[in-house]
Amino acid sequence: MQTHIIFGAGLIGCFLGGVLTSLGQKTKLVCRPHIKEKLSNGLKLTDYLGHASETKNLNFLDSKDLKTNNENFCDFLWITVKCTGVDQASKDIRPLVGPDTILLCCQNGLGSDHIIKQQYPNNRVLRVMVPFNVAEIKPGHLHRGSEGDLSIEVTLETEDIIGSLTNQIHCNLMPVIQTDEMQALLWAKLQLNLGNSVNALANIPVKAMLQQRKYRLVIAALMKELLWVTKALHIDLPKVTALPGKYLPFVLSLPNFLFNLVANKMLAIDPTVRTSMWWDLSQGKKTEIDYLNGAIVSAAKELNIPCPANNNIISFIKLIENSGAQNPGIPAAELFEKIRTGS
Numbered sequence: 001m002q003t004h005i006i007f008g009a010g011l012i013g014c015f016l017g018g019v020l021t022s023l024g025q026k027t028k029l030v031c032r033p034h035i036k037e038k039l040s041n042g043l044k045l046t047d048y049l050g051h052a053s054e055t056k057n058l059n060f061l062d063s064k065d066l067k068t069n070n071e072n073f074c075d076f077l078w079i080t081v082k083c084t085g086v087d088q089a090s091k092d093i094r095p096l097v098g099p100d101t102i103l104l105c106c107q108n109g110l111g112s113d114h115i116i117k118q119q120y121p122n123n124r125v126l127r128v129m130v131p132f133n134v135a136e137i138k139p140g141h142l143h144r145g146s147e148g149d150l151s152i153e154v155t156l157e158t159e160d161i162i163g164s165l166t167n168q169i170h171c172n173l174m175p176v177i178q179t180d181e182m183q184a185l186l187w188a189k190l191q192l193n194l195g196n197s198v199n200a201l202a203n204i205p206v207k208a209m210l211q212q213r214k215y216r217l218v219i220a221a222l223m224k225e226l227l228w229v230t231k232a233l234h235i236d237l238p239k240v241t242a243l244p245g246k247y248l249p250f251v252l253s254l255p256n257f258l259f260n261l262v263a264n265k266m267l268a269i270d271p272t273v274r275t276s277m278w279w280d281l282s283q284g285k286k287t288e289i290d291y292l293n294g295a296i297v298s299a300a301k302e303l304n305i306p307c308p309a310n311n312n313i314i315s316f317i318k319l320i321e322n323s324g325a326q327n328p329g330i331p332a333a334e335l336f337e338k339i340r341t342g343s
C-alpha cells in the first residue's frame with residue numbers, strides 16, 4: 001500500500017491526515033510535540049453538510065525525531081505548513097523524501113512551491129488547492145465549514161498515479177478532484193483569499209464581515225486589481241464560487257438589501273468561519289500576505305498596472321504584524337478610508 005506523510009499538523013494537515021487515516025490509507029503526521037498530546041484521544045472531523053468521522057489511531061512522527069535514514073521515505077508527502085513555513089520545511093523534510101516521493105504543496109497564494117521545486121529538482125512536485133475552510137471547534141475536533149473540492153495538480157507524466165490517488169481519497173468529508181489548470185485555479189482561489197486580510201483586520205467572522213458593505217467595498221477594490229492583472233496575463237479564471245469571479249466586485253459592491261438577495265450562496269457559510277490570516281494575526285504570527293496580495297502586486301509591477309488598494313492593505317497588515325499589538329478590529333468605514341487613501 002502507498003504511504004502518506006503529512007508535514008505540518010495544523011488545521012489543514014490534521015483534517016487531511018484524519019480523512020486519510022479514516023479511509024485506511026497508511027498515514028503519518030509530522031507534528032510539534034504539543035499537537036501529538038492534544039490529539040492523543042483521537043480526532044473528530046465534521047463538516048457543514050453533517051458528515052462526520054472519528055479516528056482514534058492517528059500515527060505521529062515528532063518533528064524533532066526525523067532521522068536521516070530512509071525508513072521514512074514515503075510515496076506522497078503533503079506539505080501543509082503556511083507559506084511562511086515552507087522555507088524551513090523544505091530543509092526539515094529531507095529525511096522523508098526518496099527518489100520517487102511525490103511532493104504535494106498545499107499552500108494558498110502563489111509562489112511558495114518554487115522553494116520546494118528548487119530544493120527537490122529531481123522529484124515530482126505538484127500543487128494542491130484547498131478551497132474549503134477548516135476550523136478547530138475544540139481540541140481534537142476539526143470542522144470543514146465551507147464547500148469545494150480539494151484539487152490536485154496533474155501533469156502528463158503523473159496522470160495515472162494522481163488519477164488513482166484521487167479515486168482512493170475522494171469522500172464525502174473531503175471531495176477531491178484533479179486539475180491540469182492549476183495556475184489559473186490558484187489565481188481564482190487567490191481572488192477569494194483577498195477577503196483574508198480584510199477579515200483579519202475586521203476581527204469578526206467572515207459572515208458578519210460580508211454583511212457590512214464597507215468591508216465588501218474593500219474586498220471589491222482588491223479583487224478589481226487582481227482581475228486587471230489576470231486579464232493582462234490572459235488567464236481565464238475557473239469558476240470556484242457560485243458566481244463567476246469577474247462579477248464578484250460588482251456583487252460585493254451592491255447595497256446590503258440587494259446583496260442579501262443576490263448573494264445568498266455566499267452568505268450560506270458557517271457563522272463561525274474566520275480566515276487563516278485571522279488565525280495568524282490573532283496568534284501574533286507572520287501572515288501569508290506576501291504570497292497573497294503580494295503576488296498580485298509583483299505581477300502588476302511587471303505589467304505596469306497600479307494596485308493602490310492591495311499595496312495599502314499590505315502596508316497595514318505589516319504594520320500590525322510588526323507592532324506585536326493585539327488585533328485592533330478596524331471598523332468597516334475606517335478600513336475603507338485607510339485603503340482608499342493609504343493613510
Ligand SMILES: NC(=O)C1=CN([C@@H]2O[C@H](COP(=O)(O)OP(=O)(O)OC[C@H]3O[C@@H](n4cnc5c(N)ncnc54)[C@H](OP(=O)(O)O)[C@@H]3O)[C@@H](O)[C@H]2O)C=CC1
Nearest residue numbers: 008009010011012063081082085107108130132133134276
Ligand atoms: N485554515 C484554513 O481554513 C485554510 C488554509 N489554507 C492554506 O493551507 C495552508 C496551511 O494552513 P493551516 O493549516 O491553516 O496552517 P496552520 O498554521 O494551522 O498549520 C501549519 C502547521 O504546521 C506546523 N509547522 C510549521 N512549520 C513546521 C516545521 N518546520 N516542522 C513541523 N511543523 C511545522 C505549524 O506549527 P507552528 O504553528 O508551531 O509553527 C502548524 O501546526 C496555508 O497556506 C493556508 O493559507 C487553505 C484553505 C483554508
Ligand SMILES: CC(C)(CO)C(=O)C(=O)O
Nearest residue numbers: 131132133192274275276
Ligand atoms: C477557505 C478560505 C477562503 C477562507 O477560509 C481560505 O482559504 C483561508 O481561510 O485562507
